[in-house]
Amino acid sequence: MNELNGQQKIAKSPWKRRFIILFILTVVLPMLAVVWLVQRFGGDVPVDYASPTEHFKYGSTGGEHEMGFPYWIWRVLPDVCPQYLPGKGYQSLGMVFEKNADGSDRDLPVGTSQRRYQGIDRVFVNCAVCHTSTVRTAADQPPTIVLGMPAATFNMKGFEEFFFHCAADPKFSKEFILPEIERQGGQLDLLDRYVVYPVAIAIMRDRVLALAGRFDWVSRQHAWGPGRVDTFNSAKVIFNFPMAHLDPDEFDAPADFPSLWRQRQRKEPQEMQLHWDGNNTTVEERNKSAAFGTGTTPPTIDLERISRVEDWILEVTPPSFSQFFPVDAELAQRGAPIYKAYCANCHGASGSDFSGELVGKVTPLAEIGTDRRRLDSYTYTLAVNQATLYAGYPWRFTHFRKTHGYANMPLDGVWLRAPYLHNGSVPSLRELLEPAAARPASFYRGNDVYDPLKVGFVSDQAQGNGPPFFLFDTTAPGNGNGGHTGKAYGTELSADEKTALVEFMKTF
């Protein structure tokens, strides 16, 4: 219509000038405004990294679309709600921070990614948050970051609860968050300061509180402690199962984060039963399932970037024990035949050769005898519901199956995968070789100082430099340290044989 009016008026020269003004006001200015708005709020650009390891640490899975925290909100929340953290910053939740050149911590921990979406830089977690940790050879030594190892220090329950509690706190508002951003050097422009961030704070608060409602069952669980997550009760939240009505036997099922190395050997030459209970045989499906934990949804997942991670974990290998501590080659040599006799059939010939009749297959619960809660948390009902995930996409999930035991894992980098058993209820390999009754009834988790004798993390110290470690009680539901015991499991070997066996497993 505007153009039509214009054409009629343009013929009359006294109107020409007025027309131009009108044209500018009604067409040019709005168009410029639209162009500016599109530029300011359109776009969907993640921060990318050329190196596959940097991408693993900081690359995006696409989870920021749905769950991303505006960068500055993420940054200042630990200081807005310090009372909901066990100590200072995200560090106190056991998140791993790399150092800047000046020795200070980087702005974001390993396992977080950034993406500019709808005009805001957003931050959320990626794969590395649960699959990267640190090792120290002694309490006074600097930590070494190991990619792909279980995030043994990361307190995921604490992480979730921090956001849920903070969002419910009156301080989660622009009156408290904006000044804190300014104090910490966030120089928001006028638009950010008066429009974008106030709106974002309100939206985030709603979103996190909505999620808190769906996850309120977590607060009623026994503490997971660092390095563990209740994977498949969390998966039920995807379907919005009314968790308050769940069979109580399905709860309290935390399991250790797994390592991510050598995935190719888990799909070739034959597909292994993945996850602790072996409920899926497809690496790619398992990966997409895990990516729900990084906030992705079928329409928002960034498959291109996830495939970079997938490719990398196919081949990546764990660091060897000998890079950190010496291995007694002769003793290890003596352990080799013991390993072959007792362990290889289920756990593979070595840390790099996964051949073995039962490797990657499920051992029935009655036989393995380990704590059954993780198994029971995964139900047939959940399995069939999972087959609806990614409906309408060619990669709809089709491989989830209810099993009735735990899968025999290959042992690549097993020294870094302590504590042991699916629920991390045995602190060291040496202690796993003891009958259940002789294993520690309680111990501390979350220390990254390594114990090269027992082969596991130091578990008898209540505190290191940071907040106290987590006291793991094997009598709590889901924490049982029984099973994987008896003659066939090596718990009746002599002390010398056990020492030799453990030495051999240091070579994995």
Add this chain to the structure above:
Amino acid sequence: MSMRSCRNWFRAIGVVIIVTIVVGGVIGYDRGFRERPQPDWVTADFETRFKYGSIGAEHDAGIPYWIFYVLPRVFPEKLTQDGKVLPGGYASLGVPWEQGQELPAGFSKKTIGFPRVANNCAVCHTTSYRESPDANPVFVVGGPAHTTNVEGFFRYLIDCAKDPRFNADILMAEINRVTNLDFIDQLLYRFFVIPITKKRLLEREQQFAWIYRPDFPDWGRGRDDAMNLTKYFMIGAPMDDTFGPTDMPSVWNLKKYVWDKGHRMNYAGDSSDAYSVIMDSALGLLGAAPANKQEFVEQVQWLHSYLSELPPPKYPFAIDQAKAAEGKALFDANCASCHASELTGRPLALAEVGTDRGRLDSWNKGAAIKANQVVKEMGLERKGLVEEDLIGYVAPFLDGIWLKAPYLHNGSVPTLRDLLEPVGQRPTVFWRGYDVYDQARVGFVSDTPAAKRVGTRLDTGSIGGSNQGHEFGTALSAAEKEALVEYLKTL
């Protein structure tokens, strides 16, 4: 402006309008009504076709796929059983759901403009059993769906539609979390599909009024009030006070029914033959006259031939053959006169058996005449419902009897072993629809804590739920009963 340029303008505008209408019409047809065949794997073999193949119910009874998909996420607390919320999405309704399948057996997905979900025969005629609580279910096609809570499903959809949160804003928000609809589908869903679906589901509420009657018990898992469904839907009869819940029947080996021998189908012998039963049941699922009559008839014919030849399942656990041989003699003496004779498959006078009469009273000759009329007016040919007064229940064939628990037409006795007890000693309360098999008593486990959590409670004092009658063989000794039951496993 000249007349000519004015005319040109009109012409141009006219062309634009016509093009818009044509393009809009094509898009509207394509996205709203165009029928696309189901993928090949569905029809690749008879069994998948039975479980997942469309029988044409998507036209009138179909639920738009994405609405169906998100409802359990938006309204999880409405999935209830015996008044308790049961987590698990549609799986909590006990539908026979195979792992790795997008939909449970008995649910077909077909695109008619947009993907829609409807039901087929398998929803009530696919069953499952488990060897132990630590085993996965084995599904048996053609078996009575003893776990499926049909009434729960009907109610769930209506209850969702009644909720003010069943609206485009809330459903679209959830749909956008799980898929990427293009702009046209977004508009279609928001302005047509969601409001129309809500309206259609709310219309069902009036038709289904009797399933909300507080004076009737829930059907529970594995049962439906079949003839009242027919009465209220097919012939639009006014609601009466009858209530006749019955177990879903098995539909294997239908060739055993021979009209000439006096065999009649359905529990009260109210239908003439298998073909009629299949057609009438399919019409029930369609909820309307078939959109394509020829296709429909072909479907019914295929089902008829498939189910005629479908063999009954063999008992999958160990059988003590010696004991079974002893049982054979007892069977011949005590059971065969009704269950393996000329009388088998024919109605017996109710007084002779004495079981609950609710189902018998829920149907009558007048209804049969009307229903036959309705089907005839659709232009469909079949022998049809029996236009006679009904005398009692049919003495059933016992092929695959081991998988047809609970027993009697109304599923009021949990196991065969219990059925051999006098009425006074049969369980008065038990839980139906838990699929762990009880090899000792021959039937499903019905009173463990797990059975109570998963199953639905049946009180034999409830309307239509009496466990009375059929007191045959109840005087045998315990050892004889064990032997007889062992033999029944072989059928």
